[in-house]
Amino acid sequence: MATLQAASPLLHSSSRNLNSIKRINPTRRSSIKIQCVGWDPEGILGPPQGGHIARMEFKRRMDKDSAAREAFQREVKQEQEQRRAKREARVAPDSIEGLVEYFLDTEAREIEIEIARLRPRLDKAFFDHIQREIAQIRFAVNKTQAMDDRLIELEAMQKVLLEGAEAYDKMQADMVSARENLMKILQSKDRKSTILKFEWRDQLTCKICSCPTSKAYKRKFN
Structure with a gap:
């Protein structure tokens, strides 16, 4: 009993301190708003892009409306035909200067x-x-603005044409190599060993691997 009486002032003081603590107003807590939802200091998410709702609406309309889908396909085909006709109508000049402008x-x-x-x-x-x-x-x-613009265009065109020509040459070389390897496979007496040898040397390109003839041989000999 004496112990409870001695502890009574402490309990009374603790309850008074608890009553003095202000409770957080739940309505005030719910009123807090996030002002910056695009915070991305590392740049992981990339720049924000709009038009999501419009693209989703377009896709939903195309999925539901077959007539709109057919009309869209006709427009795409018509645009391709127009581009092809315009391309075929262009004539590349004979001179180097004219080809640059072309x-x-x-x-x-x-x-x-x-x-x-x-x-x-x-x-x-x-x-x-x-x-x-x-x-x-x-x-x-003495440089002018027109000369600066011309310089930018020439440098950009030079880079694009050099990279494009290099990629085209590589593609042509890969196609020739793929054709030669395929002929070796077709003319080989032991086609399974030839295919395995090319695969070990990593000489079978995607074109040969995707070729129906090559797939048929693999299914036959494996």
Whole structure:
């Protein structure tokens, strides 16, 4: 009993301290709003992009409306035909100077096709001509805004054509190598061993591996 009486002042003091603590107003807590939802200091999420609702609505409408889907496909086909007709109507000039202007006037989505079509003319003389013009503009004493714009266009075109020509040459070499390897497989007496030898040397490209004939041989001999 004496112990309880001695502890009574402590309990009374603790209860008074608890009553003095202010409770958090639940309505005030719920009123807190997040002001910055795009905080991404590491840049992991990338720049924000809009138009999500419009794309979802377009996809939903295309899935439900077959008539709209067919109309869209007709528009795509019509646009492709127009691009093909416009491409075939263009005539590449015979001179190097004219060919430079021809590529400068080519749309970005048509540049790969034009590189493949005019690859034989993209030779050392062509690129040397572009490099000389770039050097002349770069070291000109009195530059104008038109010259600066021309320099930017030439440098961008030079980079695109060099990379495009290199990629085209590599693709052609891969196709030739794939054709030669496929002929070796077809003419080999032990086709299974030949296929395994090419795979071990990593000489079978995706074109051969995806070839129906090669797949048939693999199913037959494995």
